[in-house]
Structures are given as structure tokens and as C-alpha cells.
Amino acid sequence: MKRLNQTIALAIALAALVTAPVHAQEVKAGDLVITQPWSRATPSGAKVAGGYLTVENKGKSVDRLVSGSAEIAGRIEIHEMAMDGGVMKMRPLDKGLVIDPGKTVKLAPGGNHIMLMDLKNPLKQGDKVPVTLQFEKAGKVNVSLDVQSVGAKAPGGDDHSGHMMKK
Numbered sequence: 001m002k003r004l005n006q007t008i009a010l011a012i013a014l015a016a017l018v019t020a021p022v023h024a025q026e027v028k029a030g031d032l033v034i035t036q037p038w039s040r041a042t043p044s045g046a047k048v049a050g051g052y053l054t055v056e057n058k059g060k061s062v063d064r065l066v067s068g069s070a071e072i073a074g075r076i077e078i079h080e081m082a083m084d085g086g087v088m089k090m091r092p093l094d095k096g097l098v099i100d101p102g103k104t105v106k107l108a109p110g111g112n113h114i115m116l117m118d119l120k121n122p123l124k125q126g127d128k129v130p131v132t133l134q135f136e137k138a139g140k141v142n143v144s145l146d147v148q149s150v151g152a153k154a155p156g157g158d159d160h161s162g163h164m165m166k167k
Contacts, residue, residue, distance in 0.1 A: 025146075030138035031059025032099065038155040039116070039145040040109075041125040049123050051076075051114030051131060051145050052155075056104040064136040066096035072129055074118025081111055096136065109153060123147045 027034045037053040057063055068076035077092045088110075097112055099105050107113045114131070123129060127147040132140050146155060 025144060027141055027143055029135065029141040030063070031057055031061075031101075032063060032135065032138045032141070033058060034133070034141060034143055036155045037131070037143040037145045038152075039123055039129060039147050040152050041127075041147055041150045042119065042122045043150070044122050046122060047117070047119050049073075049116045049119060050109065051116055051129075052107045052109065053114075053143065053145075054104060054106045055099050057099040057101050060101050061137065062101060063099045063138055064096040065099065065133060066136055067134040068114055068131055069134075070116060070129060070131040072120050072123075073116035074120070076131070077115045077117060079113055079115045081113075099135075125149050 025035065025037060027037075033056045035054045035056070037051070039049050039051050042049050051068075055065065065078055067078070070076060078097050079090050080093055080097075081088055081090050083089075092115075093112075097105065097107075105112065114133075116129075116131075123145075125147055129145040129147060130142065131145055132142050134140055148155065
């Protein structure tokens with residue numbers, strides 16, 4: 001009976017492990033915690049892709065995401081989406097993206113994001129794309145973008161837009 005109970009307990013533990021959601025990468029750099037780095041698959045011939053992630057500043061001073069680099073892209077820019085005269089426009093943030101102390105900033109579709117420019121190859125669903133982010137204080141931070149489907153709205157392909165954290 002004891003062996004049967006151990007076997008059942010093991011089966012339950014394995015089932016929980018297999019069915020548990022995959023936890024996104026978490027990278028700590030100085031006072032920053034970076035989670036859920038992801039991107040979308042791109043069609044053949046596409047020259048740009050967006051990169052998304054969440055940055056939490058657990059420190060007492062401002063940091064700033066100022067640039068990035070990746071072997072798959074000619075360059076990386078930090079972009080924002082903003083309304084201008086009733087029209088949504090995308091523009092680079094030349095001075096970078098401020099990460100205030102005690103705040104969490106979510107880079108997501110339709111908002112602030114990383115723009116991978118001059119792609120050398122398309123991004124394919126299931127790929128992991130290494131990217132180096134450059135922060136003013138935390139320095140260089142290596143993350144890996146998990147490539148989701150072409151139309152994904154959030155990591156894992158689920159639409160969690162109603163659950164986004166506020167700045």
C-alpha cells in the first residue's frame with residue numbers, strides 16, 4: 001500500500017510539473033529585474049520586429065534603458081507608441097526609457113517596445129533570440145526573447161492586455 005501511495009504521489013507531482021505554465025525567464029541586473037522577454041514571429045523578408053519585456057526597478061534611483069544589440073539585427077532602438085493628433089505614431093526614444101525607482105515598466109505591443117531593425121533572418125515561432133540590453137546604471141544585460149506566433153498579444157500567445165501593470 002505504501003508503494004502504491006508513493007507511486008500515486010509521484011504521478012501527481014509529475015502531472016503538476018508537466019501541466020504547470022512555463023515560467024518566463026527572470027534576469028536580475030543591479031536593482032533591475034527583467035521578466036517575460038518575448039517577440040513575435042516575422043514573415044519572410046521582414047526587416048523589423050518588436051521586442052517586449054517587463055522591467056522592475058527595486059532600487060532607490062532612476063535607471064534608463066538606453067540601447068541594445070543583437071546578432072540577428074543590424075541595430076536596436078527603444079520606441080514608444082503615442083497618440084499625436086488622433087493618430088497613433090511610433091517614434092524612437094533618443095534618450096532611452098526611464099525606469100523609475102519602485103516602479104515596473106511593461107514593454108508591450110501598442111506601447112513602449114524594443115525595435116529590432118535590419119533583421120538578418122526572420123524570427124520563427126519557438127526561437128530564442130539573444131539580445132543585449134544597455135541600461136544607464138545596470139549596464140549590459142543579456143536576455144533571450146521567446147518568439148511567439150505572428151499575432152501573439154502576450155508571452156505564451158494569450159491576451160493578457162487587461163492585466164498589464166501600470167507605470
